[in-house]
Amino acid sequence: MAETETLRERLIGVGVDLLEDVGAGQLGLRAITRAAGVSHGAPRRHFPTHQALLGAIAARGFADLIERFARIDPGGTPRDRLRAMAVEYVEFAADRPEMFTLMFRHDLLEGSGENLRATTLPIFGQFTTLVSAVTRAPDPAARALVLWTNLHGIATLQANRSLGLIAPAADPGSLVGQVLELHLA
DSSP states (O other), X not given: OOTTOOHHHHHHXXXXXXXXXXXXXXXXXXXXXXXXXXXTTGGGGTOSSHHHHHHHHHHHHHHHHHHHHHTSOTTSOHHHHHHHHHHHHHHHHHHSHHHHHHHTOHHHHTTOOOOTHHHHHHHHHHHXXXXXXXXXXXXXXXXXXXXXXXXXXXXXXXXXXXXHHHOTTOOHHHHHHHHHHHHXX
């Protein structure tokens, strides 16, 4: 463990690394402590519950997703930025399926102590702002929610590797474009 790395950060990092191998539902405290080279009781000071550690790992996933969104060209049109955001979202699910799954497993994260809403609401707010700039919908928040649920469905199919089973020739980027056109027309 690096001198500057705290036990808390090490446990989160090990959890992030293990997540894709074992899956969100199977990421246990013992496996994380074993991989981190610490006793099973060591995390209790930083993470009083297993959910607290999972919440911190999910928060890292949201931070990574926000980083991806931050790389979107701020000078693009609202439609271009919205499309880029949608594509990044679906690609994140494809690239990091178990992290994506954990981030939305409220059954595993409930009671974690992480205020994940403080992260997710601004993301949705940014999304809603872009939808509002692109459409003249009377209720842009409602339009954004319907659009996001469609995109989340594509992302979930990608994360679960189901899209290829349902439609082997389907291109996720093309699907994203079609969903955007349907909802932004």
